[in-house]
Amino acid sequence: MTRAVLGRLAGAVLTLWFAVTVTFAIVALVPADPARAVVGPHATAEDLARVRAHHCLDRGLAARYGCFVGRLARGDLGTSLRTQRPVADVLLDRVGPTALLAGAALLLQLAIGVPLGVWAARRRGRWPDAATGAATLALHATPAFVLATVGLYVVAYRWGWFPLGGYGAGGWDRVRHLALPAMTLAAGGIAAYAHLVRHQVGGALDSDHVRTARAKGAPERAVVWRHALRPALGPVIALVGLDAGVLLGGAVVVESAFAWPGLGRELVLAAHDLDLPVILGGTLVATTATVVASLLADSAHALLDPRARRP
Amino acid sequence: MRSILFALASLVVAAGCGDDDRGPRYRAWGHATPRPGGTLTFAVGGNVATLDPAHAYDEASLYPLYYLHDTLLGYDGTTLVPALAETWSISPDGLTISFELRDGVVFHDGTPLTAAAFDHAWRRVLRAPDSPFGRFLAPLVGAEAFAAGERDDLPGVRVDGPRRLVLTLAAPDAAFANVLAMKFTAPLVDGAAVTNGTGPFALDAWSAGERVTLRRHPRYWRPGRPHLDAIVMRESVPRELAFLQFERGELDTIDQLTLPDWLWIAAHDGWRPYVHQTPQMSVFGDRFDVTRPPFDDVRVRRALNHAVDKARLVRLLGDRGVPAHGLLPPGLAGRDDELAPYAYDPARARALLAEAGHADGLELEYVLPKDETAERLAQSMQADLAAVGVRVRLRVLSWAAFLDETTRAGGAPFSQTSWFQDYPDASSFLDTRLHSRMIAPDGEPSNNDSFYANPEVDRLLDEARRTRDPSARAAAYRQVERIVHADAPWLFGYHPVGVEVVQPYVRGFALHPVWGRDFRDVWLDLAPDGARVPR
Numbered sequence: 001m002t003r004a005v006l007g008r009l010a011g012a013v014l015t016l017w018f019a020v021t022v023t024f025a026i027v028a029l030v031p032a033d034p035a036r037a038v039v040g041p042h043a044t045a046e047d048l049a050r051v052r053a054h055h056c057l058d059r060g061l062a063a064r065y066g067c068f069v070g071r072l073a074r075g076d077l078g079t080s081l082r083t084q085r086p087v088a089d090v091l092l093d094r095v096g097p098t099a100l101l102a103g104a105a106l107l108l109q110l111a112i113g114v115p116l117g118v119w120a121a122r123r124r125g126r127w128p129d130a131a132t133g134a135a136t137l138a139l140h141a142t143p144a145f146v147l148a149t150v151g152l153y154v155v156a157y158r159w160g161w162f163p164l165g166g167y168g169a170g171g172w173d174r175v176r177h178l179a180l181p182a183m184t185l186a187a188g189g190i191a192a193y194a195h196l197v198r199h200q201v202g203g204a205l206d207s208d209h210v211r212t213a214r215a216k217g218a219p220e221r222a223v224v225w226r227h228a229l230r231p232a233l234g235p236v237i238a239l240v241g242l243d244a245g246v247l248l249g250g251a252v253v254v255e256s257a258f259a260w261p262g263l264g265r266e267l268v269l270a271a272h273d274l275d276l277p278v279i280l281g282g283t284l285v286a287t288t289a290t291v292v293a294s295l296l297a298d299s300a301h302a303l304l305d306p307r308a309r310r311p
Numbered sequence: 312m313r314s315i316l317f318a319l320a321s322l323v324v325a326a327g328c329g330d331d332d333r334g335p336r337y338r339a340w341g342h343a344t345p346r347p348g349g350t351l352t353f354a355v356g357g358n359v360a361t362l363d364p365a366h367a368y369d370e371a372s373l374y375p376l377y378y379l380h381d382t383l384l385g386y387d388g389t390t391l392v393p394a395l396a397e398t399w400s401i402s403p404d405g406l407t408i409s410f411e412l413r414d415g416v417v418f419h420d421g422t423p424l425t426a427a428a429f430d431h432a433w434r435r436v437l438r439a440p441d442s443p444f445g446r447f448l449a450p451l452v453g454a455e456a457f458a459a460g461e462r463d464d465l466p467g468v469r470v471d472g473p474r475r476l477v478l479t480l481a482a483p484d485a486a487f488a489n490v491l492a493m494k495f496t497a498p499l500v501d502g503a504a505v506t507n508g509t510g511p512f513a514l515d516a517w518s519a520g521e522r523v524t525l526r527r528h529p530r531y532w533r534p535g536r537p538h539l540d541a542i543v544m545r546e547s548v549p550r551e552l553a554f555l556q557f558e559r560g561e562l563d564t565i566d567q568l569t570l571p572d573w574l575w576i577a578a579h580d581g582w583r584p585y586v587h588q589t590p591q592m593s594v595f596g597d598r599f600d601v602t603r604p605p606f607d608d609v610r611v612r613r614a615l616n617h618a619v620d621k622a623r624l625v626r627l628l629g630d631r632g633v634p635a636h637g638l639l640p641p642g643l644a645g646r647d648d649e650l651a652p653y654a655y656d657p658a659r660a661r662a663l664l665a666e667a668g669h670a671d672g673l674e675l676e677y678v679l680p681k682d683e684t685a686e687r688l689a690q691s692m693q694a695d696l697a698a699v700g701v702r703v704r705l706r707v708l709s710w711a712a713f714l715d716e717t718t719r720a721g722g723a724p725f726s727q728t729s730w731f732q733d734y735p736d737a738s739s740f741l742d743t744r745l746h747s748r749m750i751a752p753d754g755e756p757s758n759n760d761s762f763y764a765n766p767e768v769d770r771l772l773d774e775a776r777r778t779r780d781p782s783a784r785a786a787a788y789r790q791v792e793r794i795v796h797a798d799a800p801w802l803f804g805y806h807p808v809g810v811e812v813v814q815p816y817v818r819g820f821a822l823h824p825v826w827g828r829d830f831r832d833v834w835l836d837l838a839p840d841g842a843r844v845p846r
Contacts, residue, residue, distance in 0.1 A: 030711065030712060031712055031715060032711035032712040032713075032715040032716075033711070033715050033756070034711070036711060036715070036756075037711065038443075039368070039441065039442075039443035040368040040443050041714055042368070042443065042733060042743070042758070043756075044446060044749075044751070044758065045751035045755035045756055046446070047443055047446065048756060049755070051440065051441055054440045054441060082360045082361075084361060090519075093520065152555065157555045157559065164561060165548065167518075167521050257552070259545070259547055259549065261518070261519075261520035261547070265520070266520065269358060272709070272710065272711070274711045
């Protein structure tokens with residue numbers, strides 16, 4: 001058991017290292033000068049030379065890699081090139097809004113997607129099933145930026161049901177501001193969960209153990225929610241684990257569209273300015289979140305399903 | 312499936328229709344004199360990188376600084392006037408500038424303003440390795456040695472008692488006084504926050520990436536100012552979203568409208584009285600590397616200038632621009648207003664190309680940044696040039712890669728370019744972009760990215776820089792304008808016209824020729840209870 005856990009942790013560290021290195025390589029390959037982001041387009045050659053020396057941008061690729069990643073390994077995320085603020089502070093400010101948005105989206109996905117899937121499974125082969133299937137497919141296929149635009153223009157602007165973007169002042173105002181971006185971010189996931197649960201539960205409803213439960217006279221509600229849904233939860237939890245990455249990716253688009261001050265939007269801005277310390281720090285946070293979510297999902301799966309505990 | 316799509320489509324269409332009248336939703340109450348109080352809210356597309364005057368250079372970061380900090384000098388139109396200085400004088404040799412500070416000026420934290428606060432702020436800028444502004448102070452005696460750490464005194468800045476500041480320049484520089492209106496020269500209190508300034512508004516809160524809130528400085532030195540209680544600046548709001556917020560009344564004022572939004576506003580009579588326009592102190596166009604063929608032949612450069620229909624470029628901006636004959640924008644001293652932009656004349660362009668040996672046409676590559684407007688204009692130019700036998704391939708780069716590719720010797724020889732004033736002086740355009748001194752050695756990035764080196768232009772620019780008599784300076788710059796127009800190191804494009812639309816109750820607003828949107832004298836014409844009045 002200990003060995004398995006250590007193995008997983010080593011794998012996680014390796015994943016983080018890989019993500020940071022690939023990100024570093026991509027940024028290094030961009031034929032542009034990050035020093036420009038510090039002093040702007042009006043800077044003279046002397047300004048740029050001074051800034052490059054100050055941020056170890058004037059050395060070879062290997063030395064720059066050592067400079068940035070070495071500091072990262074010591075737990076120092078460095079200083080943002082553009083804002084001169086510690087990267088840890090920048091990211092700490094941004095993690096909260098993104099966690100709120102992604103958490104709300106995940107809740108919506110489960111709260112709507114799972115019951116919808118069960119509902120469709122119980123009507124499998126009939127028109128509500130086909131309609132749900134088509135609707136979720138269409139939802140899944142619609143890019144987040146289209147949903148964001150339509151949501152903002154129609155739902156928020158024309159109908160005035162929600163605020164036009166922004167983070168809100170806190171409390172109820174925050175919830176009002178959160179609703180539309182969270183629904184936009186959740187839309188694709190709702191479809192995915194509904195689809196998955198529909199097929200898992202649909203299959204289970206035809207299986208022997210469900211027939212046995214019915215034959216024993218269990219009420220239909222118990223048959224569906226206990227005997228058919230429970231075995232379907234394994235894949236659902238696995239999907240939750242994978243979802244962290246998907247939600248963070250979607251947050252990049254949704255946060256930018258709704259002026260939501262989160263990690264995704266910060267990374268877009270940092271990428272635009274080639275702010276390497278922020279890009280690497282943000283990648284590290286996003287990768288860590290994904291790895292941790294995946295580890296948690298595996299543990300939860302193991303708790304729920306004894307079969308998963310076997311090595 | 313089809314029926315679902317149809318239902319969705321009808322929903323969207325139904326939602327989009329029904330706009331019978333979309334003029335302003337509110338009106339002014341009608342107060343005769345400025346009504347104090349209220350909060351003005353506006354949005355910017357970028358996010359505030361820093362509120363440190365030593366580092367802020369981008370638009371979003373400079374907006375709050377404009378209200379937090381006052382400087383020695385300011386502008387009335389494009390003319391320098393005293394601000395924190397009560398009076399100022401320049402010695403006959405042009406080497407010494409003396410300032411008497413205004414009495415009764417206090418920082419937001421209550422500290423009285425002294426001359427030492429300037430000395431402190433400037434030493435700070437000179438020693439900050441990441442600051443792009445230190446070089447602007449280089450004309451001061453000893454500034455460069457101080458910045459390099461070679462000496463610890465700064466003889467060019469002398470604090471003579473609490474209210475007298477004397478600056479000494481190493482050589483006469485007629486443009487230097489403009490630097491003293493740039494925000495990085497604002498006085499700072501040693502040991503206090505860098506946002507603690509002497510400006511009309513103090514920092515209330517900055518939620519980074521979300522909003523900056525400023526509140527009125529109760530002891531501001533200008534009597535009766537500011538009128539507003541607070542200013543809220545929302546950060547990182549996409550332009551399309553900002554327009555929806557403005558139309559619904561969440562924002563009190565808006566600029567940088569997208570073309571569709573601008574056309575929509577311009578088509579509504581109800582908005583017309585609330586649209587403000589003024590030419591900006593900037594220039595857009597395309598630069599040639601004049602050292603590389605085919606652009607080393609002035610006939611080719613002139614031909615391309617004749618081939619492009621600049622009136623159409625301006626129409627594609629929704630008429631928010633003025634065709635350019637050179638680099639200097641309208642209203643700037645030294646601009647030769649008698650020069651006209653190159654005439655749109657495809658026949659002449661063909662003849663010039665044939666003369667230069669390109670009767671069979673040319674193949675060129677044109678580099679531009681990823682930007683909706685730049686791409687739209689580039690396509691128009693591409694079509695114009697194709698009509699005279701010049702086939703252009705467009706290459707779009709990210710902004711960072713674009714800057715790198717287009718400013719180094721040996722990089723792309725033909726690309727989009729633009730320049731925004733550091734201060735409203737001809738030298739800020741002509742010296743920076745066309746003086747041979749601004750060509751960096753060893754393939755380093757150059758601000759003179761045309762690599763244009765004309766000894767006569769250099770001489771005139773240096774002379775103008777030393778000359779104190781404004782009319783003699785202007786004459787020298789006009790001469791440069793004529794040479795540059797003929798030499799055509801750029802395909803001269805246009806000067807953008809800034810457009811600001813305000814809600815009807817926003818009064819006292821004017822677009823400033825130097826600063827653009829300026830809310831210092833703004834007041835809100837609301838009902839006596841502070842509510843907005845529906846139309």
